[in-house]
Amino acid sequence: MNGILSGKKILLGITGGIAAYKSILLLRLLVKEGATVQVVITPSAASFVSPLVLATLSKHPVAIEWVKDDAQWANHVMLGRWADIIVVAPTTCNTISKFATGLCDNLLMAVLLSATCPVMIAPAMDEDMWLHAATNRNMATLRSDGHIVLPVAHGELGSGLTGEGRMLEPEIILAHIVQMVSGSKPLVGLSAVVTAGPTHEPIDPVRFIGNHSSGLMGIEIANALQAAGAQTTLVLGPTHLRANSAVNTIMVTTAQQMFDAVANVFPDTQIGVMAAAVADYRPATVADQKIKKQAHELALSLVKNPDILQHCGMNKSTNQLVVGFALETNNEAANAIEKLQRKNADMIVMNSLQDEGATFGSANNKVTIFEPGGLSQSFPLMSKQDLAKEIVSLIAKRIHEKA
Template identity: 50%
Template sequence: MDMSLANKNIVIAVCGSIAAYKIAHLTRLLVKEKASVQIIMTKEAAEFITPLTLSTLSNNPVLIDYFDPKTGEWNNHVHIGLQADLILVAPATANTIGKLANGICDSLLTAVYLSAKCPVFIAPAMDLDMWKHPSTQNNIRLLQSYGNTIIHPGNGELASGLIGEGRLAEPEEMLHFIEKSFSIDLPLIGRQALVTAGPTHEAIDPVRFIGNHSSGKMGYALAKQLSELGAQVTLISGPTALESPKNVHRISITSAQEMLEAVEQYFIQSDIIVMSAAVADYTPIEVATQKIKKKEDQFAISLKKTTDILATVGNKKTEKQLLIGFALETEHEIENAKSKLIRKNLDLIVLNSMQDKGAGFATDTNKVTVIDRFEHIQEYTLKSKEEVAKDICQLIVDHPILSLN
């Protein structure tokens, strides 16, 4: 694919965070790719890394204020915003994210953002509690609703000493997002995708749970393929030993309730929703606080239904969203899959049959049949789950919902 950055005008907007040191390396990488890099800093950012360092690496003066008293020149925020081919706000602090989300314009950086006509990428960096705070998450959703792309922070040791989500993405990762945005042959560029994968575990006591044999391999393959086609992918995953696909934002959950909450958080801004997780249908009414001892010959657990996540999403989806569900059947496969597609307001349903050797849970292969809402049926042969993911993603790329929006 063609991802040349030569002669592209990249604006990097640097905020006041200890993670600002990573921008030096990112600038080197961009210049090496022959991009033209213009750096804008807040006054606070200049306390963490010097403008001299970044101007030397970028071969351009670093801009901080509207007016430069040394040169007598006016830094025209409208001109900068219109000339940019891409703006990257990194590290994006909670303070600046709040300003961008709510249209507060009190610096050259925020004025350039509001003047931009190009793609805007935002790479947050902050402490775990600040990142998880509802106000920050709401601001992130607002920015995504404006069409901005979020380069999600990574997990690791934070400046506070806490360990968790909040680390600024590595320079190579940010470079990948920038390169991908200029690709001329990635059909899902600018699209937000949400994928669920793996099982859920419903606790009985501190050591036991109700679960299923789902490995998550199909969902992970779909997340990887959607990302490679240009989509920004959020993967909500139940317990699995699989490694996260590269450049995919993974959210790890355990129970059906946790999956529901995560899906509801990310569903609204998603263009493509692929619900491949094997969610438990029932969960214990009461969870023992201590390990249940083996005493009785017979033991009963009272269960209650979990919320039907797929139906919940189907009831909320708009005509601009593409919703794909999965069905694993043991009998009357086509009839049951069609019924599920209609009842849950799906656009496509992917049918797995337990009768097909090599398909189903925990295998490296799968054999699927895809049905759309017009009851068109497309059968595929037994393939690796990576190849099955490519087939399904091709149907996604070609679907009228995406081509019309």
């Protein structure tokens, strides 16, 4: 069967969670796209999804126990070496813990620990479990081991509550798989956080301090990082634009919300790209009611917002790379180099309002990238999509030099 996954060998692991019913649809999608799929499930998963259904759809026996019904040994080593990629969907909190610690008490765990190919996990659990410190530690371990950890979705959970922890929809998981196996991915096994868009700092319930940023440059960088194989989180300010569905997007409004989101994600990432046009200041107080027009003048007291780029630059480890942006109106190069040093960044991408066709809201940009040691590289006016690919290519080169 021809398809975008034609000729690819995929091992689908299924663990015992209510989201296992979605794995049937994922299996159908994989087969429809031409993949050869073998399924390995945990014993508890058989309570949620029928092995007969999985075997019928995959056209291969489903492996559950160490010993098959015909008294033959289920060769976990060969299964781990057979696949081009292993996808575990859903991956329960229990399995994540086992995988992170190397516990091997069922066939699927033996396959995972024998794998010589990329392993992608699609977590699924209740929100309290997802947010627990132990789960966060286990997820960080899996990422540091080079495994691909997909984000979770927000929605109705098995407990009846609504929140974070829902497994991604099969179509989105399929997109991640296709992206993973379809070409050169220089950032596979790495994770990134990107900021994009403006921030809005409220004055009262209807007014705010903001700017004209559309967020397009940062969104294209997030898309390019994801396409290069990095698990990418985009922290996006208020804009109508959106990144590709494979990018985990966190919507925020204010600079403080953006700072908090980045500070939470950054310690577990290797790449940080701060492309957002963050408001430097916010009103010291926010009026509860709309401010009525009375006096001829209105004075606002402003306080400084947290500096996201500087926080990342000053707290980065030796294996992390931090990229900032600088929009300049005069003394462009000197100001960009000073910012590079002051923020302890690895790169500053500088663009100027003096460059025609490269202003806020444009689909194009023209930049110069400055690095420590006096290195600089200028790019002509080009689409932000193409420029994002150039920036990510340089990021990939520099992050591998750090390794």
